[in-house]
Amino acid sequence: MNIQTVMVIGAGQMGSGIAQVHAMAGLNVILHDIKKESIERGLATITKNLTRQVEKGRVSEEEKQSVLERIITSTELLDAASVDLVIEAVVENVEVKSKIFAELDQIVPPSTILATNTSSLPITEIAAATSRPENVIGMHFMNPVPVMKLVEVIRGLATADEVYEKIKALSLKLGKTPVEVNDFPGFVSNRILMPMINEAIFAVYEGVAEPAAIDEVMKLGMNHPMGPLTLADFIGLDTCLYIMKTLHDGFGDDKYRPCPLLRKYVKAGWLGKKTGRGFYEYN
Known part of the structure; x- marks a missing residue:
């Protein structure tokens, strides 16, 4: 066929x-x-x-x-x-x-x-x-x-x-x-990408650096075309949270635990670009 x-x-x-x-x-x-x-x-x-x-x-x-x-x-x-x-x-x-x-x-x-x-x-x-x-x-x-x-x-x-x-x-x-x-949770792309984004959110949560600074490090230091927090805003923070929960449930490993700040933003309705606010504000 x-x-x-x-x-x-x-x-x-x-x-x-x-x-x-x-x-x-x-x-x-x-x-x-x-x-x-x-x-x-x-x-x-x-x-x-x-x-x-x-x-x-x-x-x-x-x-x-x-x-x-x-x-x-x-x-x-x-x-x-x-x-x-x-x-x-x-x-x-x-x-x-x-x-x-x-x-x-x-x-x-x-x-x-x-x-x-x-x-x-x-x-x-x-x-x-x-x-x-x-x-x-x-x-x-x-x-x-x-x-x-x-x-x-x-x-x-x-x-x-x-x-x-x-x-x-x-x-x-x-x-x-x-x-x-x-067939494993997150496959390859999101099994690697989402924990990186989650770790970037932890860096904000713990006061390591501001979102723009974290993104700048990853763009200039790691040659990423877009910083992880900007990318998270584009993907949608609700989607990021859902995938982290899928990884956490699927593997039962706390290294996939969603950052509390990610949960807080989603509860607040700060979902990223689609709602006008996430780690950045969008007009």
Whole structure:
């Protein structure tokens, strides 16, 4: 089975980016969300990204229109009935994801691959909600999806070799670099990144230095393009906290204990750039 038609579930920042790169690679895309206004925002983001590419001379106006024509929208999960691949990109919550996968299992053909864009949750547990765990896999795209080259391809305990090879080939077709990862909390990217961010937050909490100073050390001293606290604000402090909790619960090791200051900021609603305040203020 060649993958020709993909449904992307979730039209937020990640989902719209995933839909865009698949359409740009020539695949037919169904962009699904339960809210019509979310789909409209997602399509507006895709159009804005493509318009920027036209202005930079990277794609023509005709190519832009062709990409947009390959994306259709959906508010009904039943529209997945004839797709070759589903990529779920909804909220980072294992119960929500498992419920979607259980529903999809009753809708899609037996050969359809079910992928999740989770950044930290166990693929094996999500796959267990279906009768086809061998067809379930993780595709962890990096944000912003159209720009970042990496895709962590995560095998669940039962993921078939054939399914892995198809997703690897698809990732290459998208112009991405697939990296094979086994199913452990946080995979590779967030298992390394999030404790670094958490430690930077501890440095603020303990009065070691101000956020700007910590970021400057990591940019100038470690050649990071963005400091860990700025990055945390861009990711969302609620997301950072959720992933740290996933690591802490998954490994049972206190080295993954979320910093109390991170918990305090999230409780205060200081979630970073999306709320206008995190470790920095945003207008």
